[in-house]
Amino acid sequence: MRPGNRVPAERLREHLLNTLERTSGPMTTAQLRDDMHQHFRAPVVIESVYRNLTVLERRGAVQRRKLQGRYAHWSRTADQAEI
Numbered sequence: 001m002r003p004g005n006r007v008p009a010e011r012l013r014e015h016l017l018n019t020l021e022r023t024s025g026p027m028t029t030a031q032l033r034d035d036m037h038q039h040f041r042a043p044v045v046i047e048s049v050y051r052n053l054t055v056l057e058r059r060g061a062v063q064r065r066k067l068q069g070r071y072a073h074w075s076r077t078a079d080q081a082e083i
Contacts, residue, residue: 016049020062020076030071061076
């Protein structure tokens with residue numbers, strides 16, 4: 001993918017869900033952004049990652065975890081991860 005190309009939102013969301021499903025614990029927004037950058041071989045801004053995570057949170061697919069520190073941590077919701 002060329003740097004000027006944008007990844008469609010649904011592809012970003014699908015990748016976020018897959019990434020959270022295969023990890024053993026919650027991930028920060030920055031960790032998810034770095035994973036997406038490697039996967040798509042194109043820069044993805046953290047605001048775009050956060051925006052898509054909040055869309056998935058409203059849909060009930062992910063949840064924001066309240067862990068120590070100032071960073072948002074995300075994981076799949078239990079009922080969605082089993083589907």
